[in-house]
Amino acid sequence: MADPVHLKGMTWDHSRGFDPMLATSAAYGEAHPCVTISWEKRSLQAFADRPIGEMADAYDLMVIDHPHVGEVAGSGLLLPFDGQGRDDDLAALAAQSVGVSHPSYEFDGRQWALAIDAATPVAAYRPDRIDEAPTRWEDVLTLARSGEVGFALIPINALMCYLGLANNKGFAVAEGDRLMAPEHSVEILEALREIVALVDPRCLTLDPIGIYEWMGRSVDAPAYSPFGYGYTNYSRDGYCRFPLVFADAPGFGDNGPRGTVIGGTGIAVSARSAHREIATDYAFWIAGAECQKGLFFEAGGQPANAVAWDDDACNAASRDFFRNTRQTLETAYLRPRHDGYMGFQERGGDLVHACLRGDASVAATVDRLQSAWEDSLK
Numbered sequence: 001m002a003d004p005v006h007l008k009g010m011t012w013d014h015s016r017g018f019d020p021m022l023a024t025s026a027a028y029g030e031a032h033p034c035v036t037i038s039w040e041k042r043s044l045q046a047f048a049d050r051p052i053g054e055m056a057d058a059y060d061l062m063v064i065d066h067p068h069v070g071e072v073a074g075s076g077l078l079l080p081f082d083g084q085g086r087d088d089d090l091a092a093l094a095a096q097s098v099g100v101s102h103p104s105y106e107f108d109g110r111q112w113a114l115a116i117d118a119a120t121p122v123a124a125y126r127p128d129r130i131d132e133a134p135t136r137w138e139d140v141l142t143l144a145r146s147g148e149v150g151f152a153l154i155p156i157n158a159l160m161c162y163l164g165l166a167n168n169k170g171f172a173v174a175e176g177d178r179l180m181a182p183e184h185s186v187e188i189l190e191a192l193r194e195i196v197a198l199v200d201p202r203c204l205t206l207d208p209i210g211i212y213e214w215m216g217r218s219v220d221a222p223a224y225s226p227f228g229y230g231y232t233n234y235s236r237d238g239y240c241r242f243p244l245v246f247a248d249a250p251g252f253g254d255n256g257p258r259g260t261v262i263g264g265t266g267i268a269v270s271a272r273s274a275h276r277e278i279a280t281d282y283a284f285w286i287a288g289a290e291c292q293k294g295l296f297f298e299a300g301g302q303p304a305n306a307v308a309w310d311d312d313a314c315n316a317a318s319r320d321f322f323r324n325t326r327q328t329l330e331t332a333y334l335r336p337r338h339d340g341y342m343g344f345q346e347r348g349g350d351l352v353h354a355c356l357r358g359d360a361s362v363a364a365t366v367d368r369l370q371s372a373w374e375d376s377l378k
Helices: 015-032 044-049 052-056 066-072 086-094 137-145 155-168 182-197 201-205 208-217 274-288 287-296 306-310 312-316 319-328 341-357 362-376
Strands: 005-012 035-040 061-064 114-119 121-125 224-229 246-248 265-269
Touching: 005 015, 005 265, 005 274, 015 035, 015 274, 015 287, 035 274, 052 061, 052 066, 061 066, 061 274, 066 274, 066 341, 114 274, 121 155, 121 319, 137 182, 137 224, 155 182, 155 224, 155 341, 182 341, 182 362, 201 341, 208 224, 246 319, 265 274, 274 287, 287 306, 287 312, 306 319, 312 319, 341 362
Parallel strands: 005 035, 005 061
Antiparallel strands: 061 265, 114 265, 121 224, 121 246
């Protein structure tokens, strides 16, 4: 009998991030009796902020955010998935990517993680309160004036709304040394300030989970959210008191659902793992179509594989979450990933948030965002 192998993994603290890792690890262990995989979890904010370098020594497997890949690509911390003798498997995953989920983990010609979870800001609504989701921004404003709109606006989500609305309008974003044309930046910030003045101030303190918890469990919650990283959990029977229906994000005029900022997660293997081949095999398996549309989804995961997004059973169990939001995800924007971007994301979120709170003028915020962007490129 082969010697026992134990792998350690780190993921994020939500049932969507943790439960499918436990379920798939148990199934992998049953198929490979000498292998056990244990998982630890960290908060959503720590998930976004904790440097991968701090985890690569302690864990074999890491669930990561794609904006980190630029700062680790040349560090030797992660094992690239290309060059491991699995080129056919890698090509299959690339062909089955929803939107840019798979290529979001490619940087400098190497594949640093495999997409296992796909998300982008989409709309959500309470079907017991409104019949359908607005598709045009002017209709969102009308609904907001009646007190029926709320959405996640903590700093990181405020920045994602700023970038997403700009991309919806077709504005050039993060090209070269200019974050955005000043007049375009002004237009977007003013649009956000207009709707923020119409929603409950608590939105400035909530992330998407907080919004969906509010909408899904409280009688007097907003009936509609125009932007929030989607969570199929809240559209499944039994998860919350008032199951939500997710829909494509609204657009300005007839721009339709496009430009929201892709998120999701990928699974990476530490280059320092003593069992890199086994860790790699597990990663390819959970990113593959059969696991994604089956056990991964059934355990509460939100797949990144298009086969799962097309699957009738996955859609039936989530009030057509995947079909209803597919166009938004397929047209989502891939944010910059250069070494230095994460610093901009932290500063930029605080700057936009201060502007939406009324603690900074639009003009000053435009200048400070541009300065933060320039600093990230140095």
